[in-house]
Amino acid sequence: MTKTEMTEPFLKRLRINTEIDEEDERAINSLPIATKRMANGELIASVGDRPTACCLVTDGFILRSKIVGTGQRQVLAFHQPGDVPDLQSLFLHIMDHDLTALGHCVLGFIPHGALRELIKRRPSVAQALWRETLTDAAIFREWICNIGQRDATSRVAHLVLELYARLKAIGRTDGLSFNFPATQTLFADAVGTSVVHMNRVVQELRNQRLLDFDRGRISILDEARLRKTADFDALYLHQDPSL
Structure with missing residues (x-):
C-alpha cells in the first residue's frame, strides 16, 4: 500500500x-x-x-x-x-x-x-x-443521548445511520449498504443493552423492513423510516461545510 x-x-x-x-x-x-x-x-x-x-x-x-x-x-x-x-x-x-x-x-x-x-x-x-x-467530542455527546434517552430500537437505528453517513462521506458505501464486521454482542455493548434484547431489536428492524444484517454487511431498506425511528439528525457529524 x-x-x-x-x-x-x-x-x-x-x-x-x-x-x-x-x-x-x-x-x-x-x-x-x-x-x-x-x-x-x-x-x-x-x-x-x-x-x-x-x-x-x-x-x-x-x-x-x-x-x-x-x-x-x-x-x-x-x-x-x-x-x-x-x-x-x-x-x-x-x-x-x-x-x-x-x-x-x-x-x-x-x-x-x-x-x-x-x-x-x-x-x-x-x-x-x-x-x-x-467533531469526535460531538459524536460522544450524541452517544450519551442515544444511550440515555432513546429506546433500544432507536439506539441501534441511530448507530447504523451514523456509521452509514460517515462511510458514505468517504465513498465506502455501496448504495444503502456497507460492510461492518461487528457482532450483535458488540452492538449490545455500544448501545447499552443485553445480547438477548439486541437479538430482539435486530429481528424487529428486519420485520419492519428497515434494516438487514447479513454476515458483516448492513443494508438500509427504508432510509426515511429508519431516520424517523432513530430520531436521527446528522448535524452533530458536522459534515456540511455550509454550516
Missing part, C-alpha cells in the same frame, strides 16, 4: 469541511507512516499505555472501549477509515481506554514528533485536526 493510499481516507475526511491546500496535503503525505495489519480482537493500545505514535485507520474498523469495575465492557466509539482515534495521545500521554481491531484492519502509525512538527509548520492542518477532535 502506497503512502497516498494510506492517507487518502484521512484527506477525504478533512476535505469535507476544512480548507487544506495542495501544500498541506503534500505535507501530510510526507509524514513517516509505519503500516501494520491487525487481526480481529488484537489490542492496539490499552489503559495505562504511553503511545509514541498516533494510529491512522486506513482500512477496516477499530473500536474504543473501557472495562468497568464489574468486568463489563462499554463500547465508546467505532472508528473507520480516515479516523485518527488516538489523536489525543499527542497531549494526554497515558491511555485511559482501550483501542481494539474490529475485524482485519490496516493502520498507519505516525510518530508524535512528526505530527507535532507538522502542526507547527502548517497551521491549517492544525486547525483541521482540532476540528476533527471537536
Whole structure:
C-alpha cells in the first residue's frame, strides 16, 4: 500500500469541511507512516499505555472501549477509515481506554514528533485536526443521548445511520449498504443493552423492513423510516461545510 493510499481516507475526511491546500496535503503525505495489519480482537493500545505514535485507520474498523469495575465492557466509539482515534495521545500521554481491531484492519502509525512538527509548520492542518477532535467530542455527546434517552430500537437505528453517513462521506458505501464486521454482542455493548434484547431489536428492524444484517454487511431498506425511528439528525457529524 502506497503512502497516498494510506492517507487518502484521512484527506477525504478533512476535505469535507476544512480548507487544506495542495501544500498541506503534500505535507501530510510526507509524514513517516509505519503500516501494520491487525487481526480481529488484537489490542492496539490499552489503559495505562504511553503511545509514541498516533494510529491512522486506513482500512477496516477499530473500536474504543473501557472495562468497568464489574468486568463489563462499554463500547465508546467505532472508528473507520480516515479516523485518527488516538489523536489525543499527542497531549494526554497515558491511555485511559482501550483501542481494539474490529475485524482485519490496516493502520498507519505516525510518530508524535512528526505530527507535532507538522502542526507547527502548517497551521491549517492544525486547525483541521482540532476540528476533527471537536467533531469526535460531538459524536460522544450524541452517544450519551442515544444511550440515555432513546429506546433500544432507536439506539441501534441511530448507530447504523451514523456509521452509514460517515462511510458514505468517504465513498465506502455501496448504495444503502456497507460492510461492518461487528457482532450483535458488540452492538449490545455500544448501545447499552443485553445480547438477548439486541437479538430482539435486530429481528424487529428486519420485520419492519428497515434494516438487514447479513454476515458483516448492513443494508438500509427504508432510509426515511429508519431516520424517523432513530430520531436521527446528522448535524452533530458536522459534515456540511455550509454550516
